[in-house]
Amino acid sequence: DTGVSQDPRHKITKRGQNVTFRCDPISEHNRLYWYRQTLGQGPEFLTYFQNEAQLEKSRLLSDRFSAERPKGSFSTLEIQRTEQGDSAMYLCASSDLQGARNTIYFGEGSWLTVV
């Protein structure tokens, strides 16, 4: 168990540019979640996958945001035409549907700064 890993850890981009974050969940975890966290706030749910199927998206996820998990393993979160309000930490998490506890484990996050 190597934990949830995210890349890049930090990204500074100019407004209007596109950015993509990658998440590698804990091996064999079939659920993968994306959350967003701003300073002083708790993580806010964005979307989740069960295997390769995206089963729920938050209203927070505007049309500029898209997430994929093509093979049911790693996932990408793309933000198009970034805005300053997109600056936040994007957290990926995973859990094992088969596990009795279904505990959600978080990655270290990808910090996005839009200038």
Add this chain to the structure above:
Amino acid sequence: GENVEQHPSTLSVQEGDSAVIKCTYSDSASNYFPWYKQELGKRPQLIIDIRSNVGEKKDQRIAVTLNKTAKHFSLHITETQPEDSAVYFCAASGTGTASKLTFGTGTRLQVTL
């Protein structure tokens, strides 16, 4: 949807004292209540969780209590140490939402010497 409120937003205690953080939730269908600890710039880490079929759970210096009737749950840390200083988040989820967690706004705990 679920709404989780957390109090207090900041808490300062002396080393060795106890700390209590309280949360309330709105969705009576929620049945899983984890607590996460987050140090500055780090990932949220699960420290303890409780399911709705029990009222209390303890792990060394940390305990969580749940009152389903009142829809509130609390985190208790005894014999606090400086390394307990962090932001603590409560969360709630229900089986109908695939364990999607709704978080509180966090409590910044400062343990002073």
